[in-house]
Amino acid sequence: MSELSPEFEKPLLKIEKKIKGLEVNPIKNEKEITALREKLSKTRRKIFTNLSPFQRVQLARHPLRPLFSDYLAGMFTNFIELHGDRLFADDAAIIGGLAEFNGIRCAVIGQEKGKTTAEKLKRNFGMPQPEGYRKALRIMKLAEKFSLPLFTFIDTPGAYPGIGAEERGQARAIAVNLEEMMQLQIPVIAVVIGEGGSGGALALGVSNHMMMLANSVYSVISPEGCASILFRDASKAEEAAKVLKLTAQDLLKLGVIDEIVSEPMGGAHLNPPKQFEILSKSLAAALEAINKKRNYSEHRYKKFRQMGEFKT
Amino acid sequence: MFFFIKKSEDGLWLKCSACNEITYKKQLVANSYVCAKCGNYFRIGGKEYLNLLCDDGSFIEYFSDIKPTDPLNFYDVKKYSKKLKEAQKKTGTTDAFTCGLCTIDGVNACIGALNFAFMGGSMGSVVGEKITMLVEKAIKEKLPVVIVSASGGARMQEGILSLMQMAKTAGVLAKLAREKLPFISVLTNPTTGGVSASFAFLGDIIMSEPRALIGFAGPRVIEQTIRQKLPDGFQKAEFLLEKGQIDMIVERAELKSKVAEVFNILKGGKS
Numbered sequence: 001m002s003e004l005s006p007e008f009e010k011p012l013l014k015i016e017k018k019i020k021g022l023e024v025n026p027i028k029n030e031k032e033i034t035a036l037r038e039k040l041s042k043t044r045r046k047i048f049t050n051l052s053p054f055q056r057v058q059l060a061r062h063p064l065r066p067l068f069s070d071y072l073a074g075m076f077t078n079f080i081e082l083h084g085d086r087l088f089a090d091d092a093a094i095i096g097g098l099a100e101f102n103g104i105r106c107a108v109i110g111q112e113k114g115k116t117t118a119e120k121l122k123r124n125f126g127m128p129q130p131e132g133y134r135k136a137l138r139i140m141k142l143a144e145k146f147s148l149p150l151f152t153f154i155d156t157p158g159a160y161p162g163i164g165a166e167e168r169g170q171a172r173a174i175a176v177n178l179e180e181m182m183q184l185q186i187p188v189i190a191v192v193i194g195e196g197g198s199g200g201a202l203a204l205g206v207s208n209h210m211m212m213l214a215n216s217v218y219s220v221i222s223p224e225g226c227a228s229i230l231f232r233d234a235s236k237a238e239e240a241a242k243v244l245k246l247t248a249q250d251l252l253k254l255g256v257i258d259e260i261v262s263e264p265m266g267g268a269h270l271n272p273p274k275q276f277e278i279l280s281k282s283l284a285a286a287l288e289a290i291n292k293k294r295n296y297s298e299h300r301y302k303k304f305r306q307m308g309e310f311k312t
Numbered sequence: 313m314f315f316f317i318k319k320s321e322d323g324l325w326l327k328c329s330a331c332n333e334i335t336y337k338k339q340l341v342a343n344s345y346v347c348a349k350c351g352n353y354f355r356i357g358g359k360e361y362l363n364l365l366c367d368d369g370s371f372i373e374y375f376s377d378i379k380p381t382d383p384l385n386f387y388d389v390k391k392y393s394k395k396l397k398e399a400q401k402k403t404g405t406t407d408a409f410t411c412g413l414c415t416i417d418g419v420n421a422c423i424g425a426l427n428f429a430f431m432g433g434s435m436g437s438v439v440g441e442k443i444t445m446l447v448e449k450a451i452k453e454k455l456p457v458v459i460v461s462a463s464g465g466a467r468m469q470e471g472i473l474s475l476m477q478m479a480k481t482a483g484v485l486a487k488l489a490r491e492k493l494p495f496i497s498v499l500t501n502p503t504t505g506g507v508s509a510s511f512a513f514l515g516d517i518i519m520s521e522p523r524a525l526i527g528f529a530g531p532r533v534i535e536q537t538i539r540q541k542l543p544d545g546f547q548k549a550e551f552l553l554e555k556g557q558i559d560m561i562v563e564r565a566e567l568k569s570k571v572a573e574v575f576n577i578l579k580g581g582k583s
């Protein structure tokens with residue numbers, strides 16, 4: 001647990017602290033420790049079975065939540081990182097390359113927020129610039145050329161809103177990724193592991209099988225942005241999170257994602273190895289199912305073609 | 313700068329908010345809604361753009377039966393359903409995109425235009441669906457496509473469903489490209505967010521009206537992020553032309569002939 005943990009985790013932190021104190025003398029305090037452990041797991045269950053949408057937003061951004069680099073290390077082998085868009089720069093907000101997954105050769109791309117302050121700055125908090133999307137596209141096309149399935153990991157507050165990003169065509173970079181991803185003649189599997197921030201997330205998300213971790217979110221705008229623009233009140237982020245319908249559970253109902261990947265009780269950060277194992281199983285099953293499709297790009301397009309609600 | 317049309321009492325006279333010149337409406341229309349005195353571009357709606365681009369009487373509207381719903385039961389300071397009704401009343405259209413078939417200087421084409429007056433020209437399910445259907449129609453009839461954009465981006469009130477319209481419209485344009493049919497994207501003031509980051513920047517040819525604001529992020533969001541003032545002219549059409557992001561800037565009065573000229577050279581369709 002961390003100092004920066006969200007408010008709703010604080011009761012758990014308190015019990016954990018107590019247990020730690022008693023553990024100085026585990027034999028003498030055995031009974032009390034056992035009781036507290038039970039209380040801890042009970043409290044945790046109670047909190048985590050009644051999460052509000054905004055609490056899920058907080059979990060999606062949790063300071064201890066595993067990042068793409070963790071999944072990369074925990075689920076893939078023989079990773080070869082590829083750098084640069086061949087046009088301008090190498091954007092560290094996106095990591096991509098070649099790897100093996102369960103012995104299957106593949107390409108893997110994802111947004112990386114960074115852990116330490118220095119790394120966060122280097123990776124621009126996971127907010128890609130056009131060169132990041134163009135690097136991603138280059139790796140996608142490489143995967144297609146060599147018939148490798150593609151896995152994408154989404155975890156971004158959004159595409160970076162900056163002067164350079166605009167000058168170098170952020171809008172065009174995202175638009176091209178959408179158009180090109182739609183046409184890839186390889187299986188594409190995407191998973192939101194944390195924050196799916198709008199167009200900046202979608203630019204890696206045009207997939208045959210779209211999944212979300214149970215405590216991740218995916219939205220057209222952040223709850224904070226929605227609160228200040230639509231509610232005209234920055235303090236309304238909690239309510240905005242509710243009305244935006246941005247949880248994995250909401251998106252499954254809306255037909256936008258295909259699968260919710262469960263998280264260990266208490267969230268992915270409580271047991272990352274367990275999370276990698278759960279997600280690995282889902283990725284493997286999804287890949288096996290998509291491999292049976294005859295036309296990957298048409299399958300992908302048909303999924304998106306029917307999205308949206310209107311009346312005639 | 314751009315200003316809304318200020319209507320006089322009888323609606324026959326319009327005042328330019330830039331120079332205060334009062335112009336007879338018919339005269340303004342004849343001048344493509346550009347102030348004859350100061351050159352200010354009046355902000356106009358989708359239907360006005362269709363009038364500017366289509367040959368007289370050639371426009372046949374399609375897909376007007378596609379109407380919005382409120383899939384998320386969304387509310388902010390107001391209910392989305394109420395905002396929709398107000399926008400419908402204000403504009404006389406069911407949503408922000410009007411489209412159909414027409415001729416442009418005699419060239420048959422599929423055409424559509426966003427209407428900024430309808431909830432900022434935002435793209436929700438209806439706009440995304442109508443664009444997709446329009447492009448599908450173009451593929452079926454082997455026609456070129458021109459779309460005029462004026463939009464703040466995705467319609468937040470439809471949440472993730474509006475975001476998915478970006479992928480949907482990009483996907484159908486990929487199909488149009490495979491059929492080798494041209495798509496001209498006309499950007500007007502403003503074109504930002506989920507609209508610029510999808511179909512609007514996927515034109516074979518991208519044109520913009522002079523001085524239009526074009527970008528991914530809005531200037532206010534950028535200023536808040538980088539905590540500094542943006543340089544003059546940043547994100548204006550002239551800036552985008554200089555940065556290599558658009559093909560050309562076209563005066564409003566020249567849009568129609570320029571679109572027809574391009575279509576006449578590209579022709580299109582699989583030979």
Ligand SMILES: [Zn+2]
Binds near residue numbers: 328330331351352
């Ligand atoms: Zn004037």
